[in-house]
Amino acid sequence: MRRGVAQCHLDKLKAEKAEYEMLTSHDSQTPIVLKIDDIGYLPDILIKARIAAKLSEKELAALCxxxxxxxKVYEKNDYQGASYLDVRFVMNALDIKMQGGEFLVPLDTLRRTPITKEELKSSKKRAKSQEVVNEKKNFQPALD
Structure with missing residues (x-):
């Protein structure tokens, strides 16, 4: 069981390394398309766009x-605590554009009570843990 968990972590690290290499080796003359399924992952787009643009935190700071x-603090904390205006400054500095962005607003199930910070944080944690569960489901143990 430990081997399976370790293999899952190793696979995730390999995927992250491959993604980083893809971002850093991308042709700078060609736009890069980065997608998210949830607006909560917007910070990932900002960080990946900076990496793809081959900008340091210092260079990005100067631009925005x-x-x-x-x-550095924004990236370390997934842009929690960043104002909307600061996020817009970063997006503008990186020249990030949204194409065909659709937002689904299910009016019939619209929440009528305030959401707490804890609920918001736990929903992101649930999404990340669901990713791990999905990875484990797709995990094929090596047969020795």
Whole structure:
């Protein structure tokens, strides 16, 4: 069982490395398309776009009028605590455009009570743990 979990983590690291290499080796003359299924993953887009643009945190900070320390803190914390305006500055500096962006608003199930910060954080944690569950479902143990 431990071997399976370790293999799952190794596979995830390999996928992250491959994604990083894809981002850093992408032709800078060709736009890169980054997709998310949930607006909660917008910080991933900002970080990946910076990497693909081959910009350091310092260079991005200079482009969007923030400090290097702010960019480092924002990225470390998945842009939690960043103002909407700061996120827009980063998006503008990276020239990020949204194409064909559709947002689904299911009015029949619209929540009528305030959402707490804890619920918002737990929904992101649930999404990440669901990714792990899906990876485990797709995991094929090696037969020795």
């Amino acid at each position: 009028g923030l400090t290097e320390e702010q960019i």
